[in-house]
Amino acid sequence: EPEVTQTPSHQVTQMGQEVILRCVPISNHLYFYWYRQILGQKVEFLVSFYNNEISEKSEIFDDQFSVERPDGSNFTLKIRSTKLEDSAMYFCASSEEGTALRGYTFGSGTRLTVV
């Protein structure tokens, strides 16, 4: 079964540092997403990406966040200057046909801890 792969599984960083979270979506998928889940809270949308550009972003996705597809396989989320409140699980997801028909396949997540 094809998988969405995320690395690292756990990242600890100091407040103010930059982090890059990496994702390899399923190879024939065209739509990519980042979500986050603060401990004990709901899964929240950050950003969606299609055709090499951001298609939608939430209020959470402010100027400290950016996404990139640097090559044909990787999809990255960069947090420029981390804050304590950025500590969360970050999930990458991909979809073959967009949201409506089949939902998403999620990666296993990166647990980000900002200290």
Added chain:
Amino acid sequence: QKEVEQNSGPLSVPEGAIASLNCTYSDRVSQSFFWYRQYSGKSPELIMSIYSNGDKEDGRFTAQLNKASQYVSLLIRDSQPSDSATYLCAVNYSGNTPLVFGKGTRLSVIA
């Protein structure tokens, strides 16, 4: 603001019983609905999708959709301890807009 509401639980059922999980959503024009299972510390895993009013069955799982009442539910028959997890309801409001998730209902199946 698009909202998806779920009772956070925990919902406790004995092994072999039917577990019933409920979800309401705020926008009448919502298109498609998904149930994800999330084990503690793990990522959401898609278990069911439903687009049309009525029931959709897949093994021990049945999803039920009532668009007039803006209500979607998940029934798990013959519940097993391995079904103990948090069940997330997710709604696609239109086209390729991102899924909006509820907070999830924690299910505990007691052996």
